[in-house]
Amino acid sequence: MLDKLFLCKEEELAVTEKLLTVRNRAGIHARPAALIAQTANKFDAEITLEKDDASVNAKSIMGVITMAAGYNTTLTIKADGTDEGEAVAAILRLFESKFEEE
Numbered sequence: 001m002l003d004k005l006f007l008c009k010e011e012e013l014a015v016t017e018k019l020l021t022v023r024n025r026a027g028i029h030a031r032p033a034a035l036i037a038q039t040a041n042k043f044d045a046e047i048t049l050e051k052d053d054a055s056v057n058a059k060s061i062m063g064v065i066t067m068a069a070g071y072n073t074t075l076t077i078k079a080d081g082t083d084e085g086e087a088v089a090a091i092l093r094l095f096e097s098k099f100e101e102e
Contacts, residue, residue, distance in 0.1 A: 016084040020075045020091075024098040027070035030061075032099040037061040039090050045081025047091070058091065 022028060028036075040047045040058040047058040049067060051074075056063035058077065069075055079087045 015078050015080045016088045017076060017078045018088050018092060020077055020095045022069050022071055022073045022075070023095065024101045025071050026101065027073065028064060028067060030065065031101070032094070033061045033064035035094055035099055036064050036091060039094060040087065042090070043079070043081070043083045043087035045079040045084040045087045047077065047079045047084075047087055050076040050078065 024032065026032075036049075037059055048055050049058050049064060050056075051067050051069055054067065056067055058064060067073075067075065077088055077091055079085075081087070
């Protein structure tokens, strides 16, 4: 009886990561959270937002709200997938525009 050994080299996949700062005075409340989730859901990539030790799925409105990210809070966005660069850029534009609230 012959045993075959198949070795697969696991590829290291890069993850797009960017620091974001909440610049709108009201912080991330229901409307910005909905905009983030709606934007994130347009992409296939897995997208997370991180604050301190907490990490949430950016495609979940409730997850984003639970970040409790107030004015001047720094978050890390991470995206992993075929369209990760575009996903991060789209969400970054939301933050830069202050969610069009000001």
